[in-house]
Amino acid sequence: xxYPLSATKLQDYHRCPKSYYFKYExxxxxxxxxxxxxxxxxxxxxxxxxYWDWHYLDPLPKMTWINQCWESVxxxxxxxxxxxxxxxxxxxxxxFIAPLISLRKPLAVEGKIQATLNLCNVDFKITGRYDxxxxxxDGLELIDYKSTKTMPAFDPDEIDLQIGxxxxxxxxxxxxxLKQMSLLYVxxxxxxxxxATPEHKQQxxxxxxxxxxxxxxxxxxxPNPGKQCTKCTYTRYCPAVTDPPDxxxxxxxxxxxxxxxxxxx
Numbered sequence: 001x002x003y004p005l006s007a008t009k010l011q012d013y014h015r016c017p018k019s020y021y022f023k024y025e026x027x028x029x030x031x032x033x034x035x036x037x038x039x040x041x042x043x044x045x046x047x048x049x050x051y052w053d054w055h056y057l058d059p060l061p062k063m064t065w066i067n068q069c070w071e072s073v074x075x076x077x078x079x080x081x082x083x084x085x086x087x088x089x090x091x092x093x094x095x096f097i098a099p100l101i102s103l104r105k106p107l108a109v110e111g112k113i114q115a116t117l118n119l120c121n122v123d124f125k126i127t128g129r130y131d132x133x134x135x136x137x138d139g140l141e142l143i144d145y146k147s148t149k150t151m152p153a154f155d156p157d158e159i160d161l162q163i164g165x166x167x168x169x170x171x172x173x174x175x176x177x178l179k180q181m182s183l184l185y186v187x188x189x190x191x192x193x194x195x196a197t198p199e200h201k202q203q204x205x206x207x208x209x210x211x212x213x214x215x216x217x218x219x220x221x222x223p224n225p226g227k228q229c230t231k232c233t234y235t236r237y238c239p240a241v242t243d244p245p246d247x248x249x250x251x252x253x254x255x256x257x258x259x260x261x262x263x264x265x
Contacts, residue, residue, distance in 0.1 A: 005211070007128070007165050010204075011158040013211055018223035022234040025221075027253040030233045039081050040147035043186055044131060045073040046089060047145055048109040051132060059102035066093050088187050095189040107133040107140070107174075115172035119209040122216065126169045133170075139179035142166055146185045151192070163196045164204025171201075 013020040022028045049069040054061050066089050074082045097103060109132050117124040132143035167178045178196040185191070214221060223240035235241040237248055 005124075007162045010161055010165070010207060010211070011155075014157060014161060014207060015228055016224040016226075016232070017214065017221045018238055018240070019228075019232055019234055021221035022237060022248075025255045026248060027251070028234065028237075028248070038077060039085055042070075042074050042077055042081075042085055043088060043147050044110070044145055046070045046085070047092075047131070047186070049073065051103075051106050052109045054103065054105070056103065056105050060097065060100060061103065063090065063093055066090070066097075091189045092184075092186050096184070096191070104134070107135055109133075113166075113169040113173050115169040117168060117205070117208065119205060120212040120216065122212040124208065124212075126165060128166065128169055130166070136179050139177040140170055140174060142170070142178060142181045144181070144183050146183055147187060148185065149187050151185055151188060151190065154192075159194055160200055161204050161207060163194060164200035164202075164207075167196055167198075167201045168204065 009020070009024060012023065023030065046066075046069045049072065050061070050066060053069070054065065067086065070082075070086055070089050074085055077085065108130075111130055111133060113126075113128050113130065115126040117126060130142050131145045134141040134143065163178070163181050166181060170176065170178045177198075180196055181194045183192045183194075223238050225240045229235060229238075229241055232238070232241075236246045239245045
């Protein structure tokens, strides 16, 4: 059975191998809190229809097409969320569609990608999802819709790892290089664009290779003390923070030895 590894998990490993070990290898899960995903899912579905189902016989769709797509996916939402979604898509239309000369049909929407990679004699399977994939003149642009109301601070290294994973997968599937990854914050009407280069691919290969060695040899998962320790829920077990550290609880699972698989978020 493959060892599942997501982009989030790879970023967690880069942040602190010891925390990764506690969370994923020994199964000590943390509590997570999420807002209702209903509005976000509906917005993603509407944007997929807007780009994929448009007939492209005219240069640009009118706002009536945007409203039609929204109405087709939002019927199960409350009236408040329906109104909120319509307002968000109106902002999106004015910001990202209306200024264009013409709307170009994407290569794909809500798609999956898959690739393989062998490092340190370990076979990796890379799979992932994206919201939209566009052709550029010299390569590909991967678009990820974000429905959050705030824009987080980005860790450059973690963004680079995410870009590198997509670069690997898209290069194998489409034989084209990823040129940029764009994050579209639909509730804010803002776009953040990150350039993608072969160096991102090299960086992610190096990080995956390091993780592969850890998993194959059961070597020491070294902690990486830093500001992230203040938010870490595993400090009581970590020798870098607690001396002596507490033993792991009985609920901790035995470390497994599996083939590796990669997944993108």
